[in-house]
Amino acid sequence: MSVAAPAQWQRRARPLLGTLVEIGLKVDATARAHRIEDAFNVICHVQACLSRFEPDSDITRFHKLPRGASLKMRPDTVEVLTAASELRQATDAIFDISVGTSPHGWCIDGDTLVKHDDAVRLDLGGIGKGYAVDCAVRSLLTSGATAGWVNAGGDLRAFGDVDLPVHLRNEDSGGLKPFASLRDGAMATSVLDCESRERGGTGHKPGPKREHVSVAAPLCLWADALTKVVAATGDRDGPLLARYGALAWRH
Amino acid sequence: MRVLLAASALLAAAPTSAFAVDYLSADQAAKLMFPDADAFESRTVALDAEQLQRLEASGVRGRSANWPVRVAKHSGATLGFIVVDEVIGKVELITYAVAISMDGTIKQIEILSYRESHGFEIRLPAWRKQFVGKGASSPLRVGDDIANISGATLSCTHVTDGARRIVAVVALARRAGALT
16 A cells, blocks of 8 residues: 655654643744644643652642741643632532642642642642643744644644544443544543543443543543543533633543 | 434444554654754663662662663763653553653653554564554554544553653663763
8 A cells, every 4th residue: 555645744742741742843944843842842841840759849849838938939830720710610620730639738829829738739630631632832932933732641732734533442342433623723632530420310330431531622621521521520511611612522 | 512422222333443653763752852963872781680689779770781772872972871761551552752861860751653443452472563564654543544533531550660760760770971
């Protein structure tokens, strides 16, 4: 089998954000070698701000604070925690970056992050990857890239003149199936919580086959975060999704 | 934003497929990670039983006694080292290259190729063997060339563990004077 005129795509991948991050760019007259490099560097910078495993991240600094103390956040942290705070309020703390340690143990005031509870531990795993993808896409667009995508282990966003075929991995037995074609938008996938699957009452019985949730949204931050909300509630038709221009599927 | 879903009947009936992407050759990765190098010298680090034991004692599984290493040079001076390795995950086989600076730290990690199996073949040597020596033109791509995978997040722990092992092997080899 031969392909007459394959579209030219430059693809690179690195282990970042605890997963594999792939960047794909259309090779055209405006191509610049440093674009992908710069976008990876942007992701490294976001990781340095947000990861609880990085010694100088805002999150690690926050964990060291005593109750009642506060710190000035870096701009990336402000953006992510503002979104997390908004989602916490909109979902009655179902979206919880403290992962159960103390959902209201933190609050933000502008660029200040305040600690209310010694027990609170923050983990941005449910929103940070999506944000990092958006930052990388922003960097690529600013540098003049015309089309491409960034995929952080399944949290992905396509931009420009490309219809990106998205396949879903079968988590239980391996293998992939075609799922959608994505243009100028983001998509993320999560495993549906067993509890919400039982509550859902849609005829799905808990069993060996896992159910998944995929959310598409204009920004990857929202696709990433909203999959966690839909996975926890099982509700894919709520007004929250509409607010962010998002669509959700259970499969 | 535009999302077109594959028809659900199609989704249910579609056979599961495998997936493969080649990102860079080992030579391309070496040049990318050491752009100032004017030569790359190939060496093989052969760890003896005692060195393997020392690796294990430091909490790093040696895995292999022989490690091919590229030494990046500029006008005869050593800039650093590149080691290519392969790791197997739950459903994926990843080839990656680690660049190590002269201070012994990781300078960069680049993925060279990614192969995802149907699941069961990943542990079969025959499945893995089919990719040995395959270049960027190897087939086995699914659907469109630019297909992307979504799903529960893939962990890259085995890549980072592998890179840590390579750092330890290179440090050991340098201490023994094998990579001057």
